[in-house]
Amino acid sequence: MISFVLRRLASAVPTLFIVVTISFFLMRFAPGGPFNLERPLPPSTMENLMRTYHLDQPLWRQYLIYLSNAVTGDFGPSYIYHDNNVAQLIGKGLPYSMELGFYALILAVVGGVIAGTIAALRQNSFLDFAVMSISTVGVTVPNFVVGPVLTLIFAIMLSWLPAGGWGDGSFRFLILPMIALALPQLAVFARLTRGSMIEALHTDHIRTAKAYGLPSRVVVVTHAMRGAMLPVVSYLAPCAAALLTGSAVVETIFTIPGVGRYFVLGAINRDYTLVMGTVVLIAIFVIVFNLLVDILYGLLDPRVRHD
Amino acid sequence: MAETKDSILAVRGLTVDFSTPDGTVEAVKGIDLDVNAGETLAVVGESGSGKSQTMMGIMGLLAKNGTVSGSARYRGQELIGLPPKALNDVRGSKITMIFQEPMTSLDPLYTIGRQIAEPIVHHRGGTFKEAKKRVLELLELVGIPEPARRIDSYPHELSGGQRQRVMIAMALANEPDILIADEPTTALDVTIQAQILQLLKSLQKRFGMAIVLITHDLGIVKHFAERVAVMRRGEVVEEGRTTEIFERPKADYTKMLLAAEPSGSKAPPPGHAPIILEGRDVAVEYAIGKGLFGGSSAVFRAVDGVNLRLRQGQTIGIVGESGSGKSTLGRALLRLLPSNGSYRFGTTDISGFDRSTMRPLRRELQLVFQDPYGSLSPRLTVGEIITEGLYVHEPGLGRAERDRRAIAALKEVGLDPASRNRYPHEFSGGQRQRIAIARAMILKPRVVILDEPTSALDRSVQGQVIELLRDLQGKHGLSYIFISHDLSVVKAMSDYVIVMKNGRIIEEGETDAIFETPREPYTKTLIGAAFNV
Numbered sequence A: 001m002i003s004f005v006l007r008r009l010a011s012a013v014p015t016l017f018i019v020v021t022i023s024f025f026l027m028r029f030a031p032g033g034p035f036n037l038e039r040p041l042p043p044s045t046m047e048n049l050m051r052t053y054h055l056d057q058p059l060w061r062q063y064l065i066y067l068s069n070a071v072t073g074d075f076g077p078s079y080i081y082h083d084n085n086v087a088q089l090i091g092k093g094l095p096y097s098m099e100l101g102f103y104a105l106i107l108a109v110v111g112g113v114i115a116g117t118i119a120a121l122r123q124n125s126f127l128d129f130a131v132m133s134i135s136t137v138g139v140t141v142p143n144f145v146v147g148p149v150l151t152l153i154f155a156i157m158l159s160w161l162p163a164g165g166w167g168d169g170s171f172r173f174l175i176l177p178m179i180a181l182a183l184p185q186l187a188v189f190a191r192l193t194r195g196s197m198i199e200a201l202h203t204d205h206i207r208t209a210k211a212y213g214l215p216s217r218v219v220v221v222t223h224a225m226r227g228a229m230l231p232v233v234s235y236l237a238p239c240a241a242a243l244l245t246g247s248a249v250v251e252t253i254f255t256i257p258g259v260g261r262y263f264v265l266g267a268i269n270r271d272y273t274l275v276m277g278t279v280v281l282i283a284i285f286v287i288v289f290n291l292l293v294d295i296l297y298g299l300l301d302p303r304v305r306h307d
Numbered sequence B: 001m002a003e004t005k006d007s008i009l010a011v012r013g014l015t016v017d018f019s020t021p022d023g024t025v026e027a028v029k030g031i032d033l034d035v036n037a038g039e040t041l042a043v044v045g046e047s048g049s050g051k052s053q054t055m056m057g058i059m060g061l062l063a064k065n066g067t068v069s070g071s072a073r074y075r076g077q078e079l080i081g082l083p084p085k086a087l088n089d090v091r092g093s094k095i096t097m098i099f100q101e102p103m104t105s106l107d108p109l110y111t112i113g114r115q116i117a118e119p120i121v122h123h124r125g126g127t128f129k130e131a132k133k134r135v136l137e138l139l140e141l142v143g144i145p146e147p148a149r150r151i152d153s154y155p156h157e158l159s160g161g162q163r164q165r166v167m168i169a170m171a172l173a174n175e176p177d178i179l180i181a182d183e184p185t186t187a188l189d190v191t192i193q194a195q196i197l198q199l200l201k202s203l204q205k206r207f208g209m210a211i212v213l214i215t216h217d218l219g220i221v222k223h224f225a226e227r228v229a230v231m232r233r234g235e236v237v238e239e240g241r242t243t244e245i246f247e248r249p250k251a252d253y254t255k256m257l258l259a260a261e262p263s264g265s266k267a268p269p270p271g272h273a274p275i276i277l278e279g280r281d282v283a284v285e286y287a288i289g290k291g292l293f294g295g296s297s298a299v300f301r302a303v304d305g306v307n308l309r310l311r312q313g314q315t316i317g318i319v320g321e322s323g324s325g326k327s328t329l330g331r332a333l334l335r336l337l338p339s340n341g342s343y344r345f346g347t348t349d350i351s352g353f354d355r356s357t358m359r360p361l362r363r364e365l366q367l368v369f370q371d372p373y374g375s376l377s378p379r380l381t382v383g384e385i386i387t388e389g390l391y392v393h394e395p396g397l398g399r400a401e402r403d404r405r406a407i408a409a410l411k412e413v414g415l416d417p418a419s420r421n422r423y424p425h426e427f428s429g430g431q432r433q434r435i436a437i438a439r440a441m442i443l444k445p446r447v448v449i450l451d452e453p454t455s456a457l458d459r460s461v462q463g464q465v466i467e468l469l470r471d472l473q474g475k476h477g478l479s480y481i482f483i484s485h486d487l488s489v490v491k492a493m494s495d496y497v498i499v500m501k502n503g504r505i506i507e508e509g510e511t512d513a514i515f516e517t518p519r520e521p522y523t524k525t526l527i528g529a530a531f532n533v
Helices: A002-029 A044-053 A059-071 A086-122 A126-140 A141-158 A171-201 A204-211 A216-244 A248-253 A259-270 A272-300 B049-058 B084-090 B112-124 B130-142 B160-173 B189-205 B218-224 B242-247 B252-259 B328-335 B357-362 B382-393 B399-412 B417-421 B429-443 B461-475 B487-493 B512-516 B522-531
Strands: B007-020 B023-036 B040-045 B064-076 B097-100 B180-181 B212-213 B227-232 B237-241 B275-288 B296-309 B315-319 B340-343 B366-369 B445-453 B479-484 B496-501 B505-510
Touching: A002 A059, A002 A272, A059 A272, A059 B130, A086 A126, A086 A171, A086 A248, A086 A259, A086 B130, A126 A171, A141 A171, A141 B417, A171 A248, A171 B429, A204 B461, A216 A272, A216 B097, A216 B399, A248 A259, A248 B023, A248 B242, A248 B512, A259 A272, B007 B212, B023 B049, B023 B064, B023 B212, B023 B227, B023 B237, B040 B049, B040 B218, B040 B366, B040 B429, B049 B064, B049 B212, B084 B512, B112 B160, B130 B160, B180 B189, B189 B218, B212 B218, B218 B242, B227 B242, B227 B252, B237 B242, B237 B252, B252 B461, B275 B328, B275 B479, B275 B487, B296 B328, B296 B479, B296 B505, B315 B328, B328 B445, B328 B479, B357 B382, B366 B429, B382 B399, B382 B417, B382 B429, B382 B522, B399 B417, B399 B429, B429 B461, B461 B487, B479 B487, B487 B512, B487 B522, B496 B512, B496 B522, B505 B512, B505 B522
Parallel strands: B040 B212, B040 B227, B097 B180, B180 B212, B315 B479, B315 B496, B366 B445, B445 B479
Antiparallel strands: B007 B023, B007 B064, B227 B237, B275 B296, B275 B340, B496 B505
């Protein structure tokens, strides 16, 4: 088990390296640069800036500089947010994004699994139809629509909840962004759970459990659900990584000071280092959660246990 | 039928219907059956006869679109229409079941100890801890070695035979009155099959339970059951004592079933017949257990130094149990997987041939698989499937000529040429196997490797496919390698037999010699298990 974890962590190094390399060069091939503003800067200022940020060096040297700094944990200064370097920006925003993402993840998993299970047990009934329709809506309606609609109803018309901001960090402020963030994922979990539950309920060992007179609660929860959770757990990794690293749209709509906005803002402004920082952050989250999910998978399924 | 005083399960007018998009399918059409205390009743029939659905209906295990009506009284208590809670008191306790698929009938995510304990805990109360002692006794009883260690095993850590023993332990846990065994040995090797049946017999003697054996295999019925009910298309066509049925069958269908046991034999080719395919020192190895950072790597020899010589017009039967390497050997001979050894096809040395150099020879070396469901693409029409090989081997052929050959090939295997515009799912298992044979024959091969071509088919259909294969061999002078675990089919089809075990040849010789005077103990066991149960 320990050797499995160590091996996986070791294999993360080349993965990160490839991610960094590809995104570094892709970013540079995009036209424009961080200081190409609407009103051009005077040539001397531009030159100074280019020198300060090593942008006057050949591309391969810039790459090596970035790489050697990144290894020591220095992700460079942000070109746009002059007062902070990238590590500070992420360090400040990440706790907000993670807290919001964590609640959204819980809501998505618990809500999705329950809805999906109910739909599977009542296959082709009205309930099943209702759950699946709502989840189709959840997937198809983008959160830049869901967010404002929620705000309109619950903040403006009913005045039950704050319209945005972090406030004092109390849960009230999190409810609307959490729902907006969780809804599409909840829909995915509901669909995944329904599908794998229906499949699980048709397996031979469920027939065995029924043939031996086990109560239906045991048949469904102990036998069908554990097997049905396997594909759901697989989806947990990319989903957790996406939710915990923040969403540009939701954080902008609800003015949450998280890291979600940085990726989009950085990309638009050609803030190379900021984009690179968020890419590395997301990559690390994906790798860590994939590892966690694989361990969880082993706990659920003895056939893939790593020993 | 009058209810006899010994009858503990009385089935009267039982029907099972399935509603499908194409209308209602009547799987069981009002049958009467009695199970007497302590007896063994065999319910025999081919696929689609309703033999399994009868029992599933009684046990409340039908698929969602199935409905059961009529009456099934267990010791006077009506089971049909019983609410699930009340039915749960009977099933798993008084009436228990074991199933055909020992691989999938157990939950892969729980230890066998826990799964055997579940019916005990739920029917008798108590905790899993308290049930452990009983589970150990049961494992001992069904002959699982080292029960104390095995109790914490997961199903995937056991062999098929052991899993079926675990199922039997589960079935016996609450000392049932009736044990329903639905094709309990069909998925197992013959020697394991014999062991499981003997185990069931001895347990029946000890606990005095009745056994309802659902099977398609008349060989098992003859040696195992006291009474037989023959089912066909949802009806019981004949019922009586086993000896009676076998000696004086009344219904035509029963007579047909009894006659469908493979018969006949094949004469060896003349001594001067040329060797068409030869493999010397054939060996196939797989590396097992390798890790990213080293780790022990072992080599598994699936085929270990086998010599084989196939003459023009000959049929070599390769028999062996699962894992013996018989299928792997067949693929190695066709150069379909990396292997060591030297190979000749006709007068050509094909030892060093790779994919592209083999390609022109492929049309003469064809393969027919076991699974008539998995080996035909569901998205192509039958015509497209059987003519696909022509695109490779005769790319210049026009559409009309391809069509003409497809018609000829379908006619040759006894199918309606119009069927070339239909899709595989519209055909029965036997018809699909004919399609697979047509796909091989359209290329006019010289050697065909038949890998369990009849194993997934009912006996009566099996006989027809064997007839067809024999016809084609006679007509085109084909040479076959016939791979099967089914000794009676091999006996009827081949003139030379190779017995394999663990990748090696245990014994080989002319068919009559092998079957009448086997020398090796393993061959004797195999033949004994297959024909005497």
